[in-house]
Amino acid sequence: MTARPEPGRQERLLAALAERDLGALVVTDLANVRYLTGYVGSNAIALVGAGGRRLVTDSRYALSAREQVAAEVVVGRRDLLADVASALPEVAAGGRIGVEAENLTLARHERLAGMLDGLEVEPTRGLVEALRLVKDPEEVAAMREAADVASRALERVLGEGIVGRSERQVAFALHGAMLDGGAEEPSFPIIVAAGPGGARPHAVPGPDPIPPGTLVVIDLGAVVRGYCSDMTRTVATGPLPGRLEEAYRVCLDAQEAALAAARPGMGAAELDAVARERIAAAGYGEAFGHGLGHGVGLRIHERPGVRPESTETLPAGAAITIEPGIYLEGEGGVRIEDLVVLAEGGPDVLTPFPKDLRVVD
Secondary structure (H helix, E strand, O other), X not given: OOOOOOOHHHHHHHHHHHHOOOOEEXXXXXXXXXXXXXXXXXXXXXXXXXXXXXXXXEHHHHHHHHHHOOOEEEEEOXXXXXXXXXXXXXXXXXXXXXXXXXXXXXXXXXXXXXXXXXXXXXXXXXXXXHHHOOOOHHHHHHHHHHHHHHHHHHHHXXXXXXXXXXXXXXXXXXXXXXXXXXXXXXXXXXXXXXXXXXXXXXXXXXXXXXXXXXXXXXXXXXXXXXXXXXXXXXXXXXXXXXXHHHHHHHHHHHHHHHHHHOOOOOEHHHHHHHHHHHHHHOOOHHHOOOOOEEEOOOOOOEEEEEOOOOOOEOOOOOEEEEOOEEEEOOOEEEEOXXXXXXXXXXXXXXXXXXXXXXXXX
């Protein structure tokens, strides 16, 4: 559970609505609902407007919502739309009503508009997400704790040994270790990919034993107070073929160069290029296909995207991953990932786990 969010979040949203001449926003994305109100559950719509703030939910969440939420709670029918329509004229104070175009389905949009007796409804994009882009101290503290939980879990499982265990067994052990360490849940399905499987960036852990003499890519994250962490480490299970050893060295050099360069105000594509150019100069450019990183917060993937095609500028306070990879089909792969918060003096690295190549029995 999160504590009730500071009311400044709703005030900043109201200012953004005023700039767009909107009287209210119908917030249907549950991550945005939680960010604005503190609600934790599966069925709610937040209404934020010049005439007030409401959290509309159903009877299953009546008690918990009243404990969690920084807004008036309306307990309605399970579908919620009719109750939302009833509350909107007052909340919007007669103004135009924004809806989240990237979350509200076309069918639900049409139904809601039909119940509003001619009030103007306008699709909006990214209003709350723009606020979520810059993390406040409470959010950073939760992500730092989540990163610590994941790091301790990885240390514990590696200490038990991984050679001869299946990828699935190691992934299951990491899951349990994170829960034991205080995680609410993993922030995404854990990746454990040994040998040639490591050349698949989003490999699914399999049943075969992890062999000696190869690289193992391990990607994991924890959720603490609703906030995610994300970390990848690649370990060796004994002496490596020269090409895999070189790939690790090149990837680590690129990752550390990007960390050193990361500053607020630079373009996301510019930061991506720092790592990408080093990998390309070493002859592995074709083996690094994905972006350098992504935003993290209430969701494991959120703004900003750190990719070659990105047009975003990275602001101070944004939480991003820096995770270059080199993937050699038929041989293996390496990815090294830290979660950082951008600051003027250099990134605040939330991931405490060491990055030197570790040999695990």
